[in-house]
Amino acid sequence: MKKTLILTTALTAMAFGASAQEITVMSWGGAYGKSQIEAYHKPFTDKTGIKVVSVDADNPATPIKAQVEAGNVTIDVADVEYADAVRLCDEGLLEEIDPSILPDGADGTPAMDDFLPGAVTDCLVTTIVFSTIFAYDSSVFADNPPTTIADFFDLETYPGKRGLRKGAKANLEMALMADGVAPEEVYDMLETDEGVDRAFDKLETIKDSVVWWEAGAQPPQLLADGEVAMTTAYNGRIFNAAVGEGQPFVTIFDGQVYEYDGYVIPKGAPNLEAALDFVVFATETEQLAEQAKWISYGPARKSSGPLVGLYQDGKTEMGPHMPTAAENLQKALPSNFEFWADRDTELNERFNAWLAG
Known part of the structure; x- marks a missing residue:
C-alpha cells in the first residue's frame, strides 16, 4: 500500500511537471513582443524552468473568443487591450484573477495601491500604458x-x-x-x-x-x-x-x-497554475521596469517608474518617450x-x- 501511494504521488508530480513545463503566451509580435520576451519570458523560464512559447496575433482578443466558445483553448496567457479584457470578462470567456496573489511593489506599497488606478480588474492585470x-x-x-x-x-x-x-x-x-x-x-x-x-x-x-x-x-x-x-x-x-x-x-x-493593456487568462487555459505564476511574475515592479528598457510604454506600477532608466542602447532616456x-x-x-x-x-x-x- 505504501509503495502504491509513493508511486501514485510520483506519477502525479511527474504529470503536473510535464503539463507545467510549457505555457503559450499570445501577444502582438514585433518590437513589443521582443520587449516581453526579454523582460518577462526569458527571466520567468530562468526562474521556474517553464518554457514560454510565444504566439503572435493581430489582435489576441479575437482568437480567445473563438477558442473558448469552441472548447479548444490552446492559449494560457494573452496580452489584450483594456476594453477587450473588460468585454471578454463580462462574457465569461476569461479566468478571474485574485488580486491578493499579486506581490507588493518593490518599495513595499501594497499591490492594489501600487498599480495605476483601475489597472487591475476581475480578469486583467495591466502591464503597460500605450x-x-x-x-x-x-x-x-x-x-x-x-x-x-x-x-x-x-x-x-x-x-x-x-x-x-x-x-x-x-x-x-x-x-x-x-x-x-x-x-x-x-x-x-x-x-x-x-x-x-x-x-x-x-x-x-x-x-x-x-x-x-x-x-x-x-x-x-x-x-x-x-x-x-x-x-x-x-x-x-x-x-x-x-x-x-x-x-x-x-x-x-x-x-x-x-x-491600458495587459495579461488575461482564457477560460479553460490548459496550464492554469503556471499561467497564474507567469502573470504574477511578469507584473512585478522590476519586470515592468525592465520592459521599459526595450520599448517606450509606461509601466503600470507606480513603483516601477523610478527604475525606468535608459533604453537598451545605454544612452537614450526613456522617460520623455513615454505616453505618460x-x-x-x-x-x-x-x-x-x-x-x-x-x-x-x-x-x-x-x-x-x-x-x-
Missing part, C-alpha cells in the same frame, strides 16, 4: 513639419497618403480632436448620433488617401517603404523604428489616445474603456459599412 499617436517621415516634411492632430487630416498643406488602423477605436476620437473638439468633450460627443456622424465626416475627408493597417508592425514599415507620408501607430513601434533602427520618423503626441510624460499629456485623451466595451460592436459595424461604401 498610446495611438501619429508619426511622419522627417525627410518628407523637412521644411514645414506637422505638429498637431489637425495637420494629419490636412491633405492640402501636408500632401501624401495616410496610414490608419482598420477599425473604429482611436480613429473616431482622433477625427473629432482634429475637428476641434477638446479631449475632455470627445466621449460626450460620441455618445450622440451627431457626434458619431461628425467623426465619420472628418474621416471621409481623407478616406481616399488612406492605407489601412491591422498589425502593429505595419505602420513603421509603411513609412519606411514610402507608402504613406504619415500614419497613426502605437507609440512604441515608432520609437523602436526611430531610436532602435535609426529611421527618420517623428512621433507627435498631440491628440494621442492612451490606454507630462509634456506628452498636454493634449492627450485617455481611452474610455466603458464606452468601447459597450459600443465596440455597433461602431465597428458602422465603420465597416462606411469603409465598404
Whole structure:
C-alpha cells in the first residue's frame, strides 16, 4: 500500500511537471513582443524552468473568443487591450484573477495601491500604458513639419497618403480632436448620433488617401517603404523604428489616445497554475521596469517608474518617450474603456459599412 501511494504521488508530480513545463503566451509580435520576451519570458523560464512559447496575433482578443466558445483553448496567457479584457470578462470567456496573489511593489506599497488606478480588474492585470499617436517621415516634411492632430487630416498643406488602423477605436476620437473638439468633450460627443456622424465626416475627408493597417508592425514599415507620408501607430513601434533602427520618423503626441493593456487568462487555459505564476511574475515592479528598457510604454506600477532608466542602447532616456510624460499629456485623451466595451460592436459595424461604401 505504501509503495502504491509513493508511486501514485510520483506519477502525479511527474504529470503536473510535464503539463507545467510549457505555457503559450499570445501577444502582438514585433518590437513589443521582443520587449516581453526579454523582460518577462526569458527571466520567468530562468526562474521556474517553464518554457514560454510565444504566439503572435493581430489582435489576441479575437482568437480567445473563438477558442473558448469552441472548447479548444490552446492559449494560457494573452496580452489584450483594456476594453477587450473588460468585454471578454463580462462574457465569461476569461479566468478571474485574485488580486491578493499579486506581490507588493518593490518599495513595499501594497499591490492594489501600487498599480495605476483601475489597472487591475476581475480578469486583467495591466502591464503597460500605450498610446495611438501619429508619426511622419522627417525627410518628407523637412521644411514645414506637422505638429498637431489637425495637420494629419490636412491633405492640402501636408500632401501624401495616410496610414490608419482598420477599425473604429482611436480613429473616431482622433477625427473629432482634429475637428476641434477638446479631449475632455470627445466621449460626450460620441455618445450622440451627431457626434458619431461628425467623426465619420472628418474621416471621409481623407478616406481616399488612406492605407489601412491591422498589425502593429505595419505602420513603421509603411513609412519606411514610402507608402504613406504619415500614419497613426502605437507609440512604441515608432520609437523602436526611430531610436532602435535609426529611421527618420517623428512621433507627435498631440491628440494621442492612451490606454491600458495587459495579461488575461482564457477560460479553460490548459496550464492554469503556471499561467497564474507567469502573470504574477511578469507584473512585478522590476519586470515592468525592465520592459521599459526595450520599448517606450509606461509601466503600470507606480513603483516601477523610478527604475525606468535608459533604453537598451545605454544612452537614450526613456522617460520623455513615454505616453505618460507630462509634456506628452498636454493634449492627450485617455481611452474610455466603458464606452468601447459597450459600443465596440455597433461602431465597428458602422465603420465597416462606411469603409465598404
